[in-house]
Amino acid sequence: MQDLLNDVRQGVRDLCARFPAAYWRAVDHEREYPEAFVQAMTAAGYLAALIPEEYGGSGLGVTEASVILEEVNRSGGNAAACHAQMYTMGTVLRHGSAEQKQWLLPAIARGDLRLQAFGVTEPGAGSDTTHLETTATPQQGGYVIRGQKIFISRVQHSDYLLLLARTTPVAAVTRRAQGLSVFLVNLRDALADGLTVTPIDTMMNHETNALFFDDVWVPEENLIGQEGEGFRYILDGMNAERILIAGECIGDGEFFIDAATRYARDRIVFDRPIGKNQGVQFPIARAYAQVRAADLMRFDAARRFDQSQSCGEQANLAKLLAADASWDAANVALQVHGGYGFAADYDIERKFRETRLFQVAPISTNLILAFIAEHVLGLPRSY
Numbered sequence: 001m002q003d004l005l006n007d008v009r010q011g012v013r014d015l016c017a018r019f020p021a022a023y024w025r026a027v028d029h030e031r032e033y034p035e036a037f038v039q040a041m042t043a044a045g046y047l048a049a050l051i052p053e054e055y056g057g058s059g060l061g062v063t064e065a066s067v068i069l070e071e072v073n074r075s076g077g078n079a080a081a082c083h084a085q086m087y088t089m090g091t092v093l094r095h096g097s098a099e100q101k102q103w104l105l106p107a108i109a110r111g112d113l114r115l116q117a118f119g120v121t122e123p124g125a126g127s128d129t130t131h132l133e134t135t136a137t138p139q140q141g142g143y144v145i146r147g148q149k150i151f152i153s154r155v156q157h158s159d160y161l162l163l164l165a166r167t168t169p170v171a172a173v174t175r176r177a178q179g180l181s182v183f184l185v186n187l188r189d190a191l192a193d194g195l196t197v198t199p200i201d202t203m204m205n206h207e208t209n210a211l212f213f214d215d216v217w218v219p220e221e222n223l224i225g226q227e228g229e230g231f232r233y234i235l236d237g238m239n240a241e242r243i244l245i246a247g248e249c250i251g252d253g254e255f256f257i258d259a260a261t262r263y264a265r266d267r268i269v270f271d272r273p274i275g276k277n278q279g280v281q282f283p284i285a286r287a288y289a290q291v292r293a294a295d296l297m298r299f300d301a302a303r304r305f306d307q308s309q310s311c312g313e314q315a316n317l318a319k320l321l322a323a324d325a326s327w328d329a330a331n332v333a334l335q336v337h338g339g340y341g342f343a344a345d346y347d348i349e350r351k352f353r354e355t356r357l358f359q360v361a362p363i364s365t366n367l368i369l370a371f372i373a374e375h376v377l378g379l380p381r382s383y
């Protein structure tokens, strides 16, 4: 187990060494999709880590997958460009039909098809998913999609979008979580049939978009699982996503600590390395302790997930602790670098912008705290 993990770690490290900081700086500056990097990750099979071997993937667990993403971020890269290709297919794997799995999973494993866009958030439904208003209405052997989505990432580099839409009106269900369904949307067909994609300029290089569905028809064979069960299907993927994102945060934390430590050793001020000052070294030591603690929780959550044990508490704690640890480490690294931390050439400001996202997406810190308060501590639901 440990040998496998070490091999995975080393393999990703070697691949990432071909994409140095200058590469990431350039794609960030140009707001380009890191296509060459994603191609290399695909060709090496890392994005098919979670696809079972029978479908051509490597059949690894969430433990190994989270280490893959950790190493990408640790190297100074940004796994956000490709992490969804790794796990969006999980909904198809768990709830799709035999035909859907046969058609999609081997193609994803070969790198012939990208399913890395995930359409849930709407202007009126971010944290509160069940308030989404996009509808899918049965028509002519399929469904007509109407509505709006926001912050939907990697659409321009995806062949398919996994979409959550309402198939039964709120008035006809007893709970809002009912009546939602998941669809595979062929993006090329949809673009020719009423889908508009408008890029959103964000503080980091993250290909995210507003989507407008103006009566886009999707064939009924693209419905995943049972109509009306979509919210449950999406929830089923949340624990894996949280553990994988925790891996990315830990990678960011390690990047910041490595950079801060190096700089604190090398930078001479008042004729001595700044790292000789406790005011400089203690914050780095504290950030290191936080990252290591989050790492333990990540591995605990991942082990439980891979052994099919319940892991809602651990997955949420891992994401919370890892996102906080990476953000604290980012602030420490920026401070240690003084003015140079703000200069793009040092990569701190870029990673600082990138790691800030984890406090909000894919789920905000407050919503994780609300989960822990309600589901772990048994406190009254706060919303």
Ligand SMILES: Cc1cc2nc3c(=O)[nH]c(=O)nc-3n(C[C@H](O)[C@H](O)[C@H](O)COP(=O)(O)OP(=O)(O)OC[C@H]3O[C@@H](n4cnc5c(N)ncnc54)[C@H](O)[C@@H]3O)c2cc1C
Pocket (backbone or CB within 6 Å): 117, 118, 119, 120, 121, 125, 126, 127, 128, 150, 151, 152, 153, 154, 202, 206, 208, 357, 360, 361, 362, 363, 364, 365, 366, 367, 370, 382, 383
């Ligand atoms: C760069 C980027 C990429 C994204 N990519 C995708 C994607 O590919 N697909 C997708 O579907 N979505 C995506 N998202 C959306 C992301 O998941 C949402 O932004 C996130 O879930 C929060 O929703 P919101 O922005 O509507 O915030 P809101 O729900 O409006 O919340 C705003 C603030 O209020 C707080 N808040 C709300 N309710 C409560 C409460 N009851 N108690 C305490 N605090 C509360 C939240 O914590 C948050 O800080 C992306 C977002 C970004 C920024």
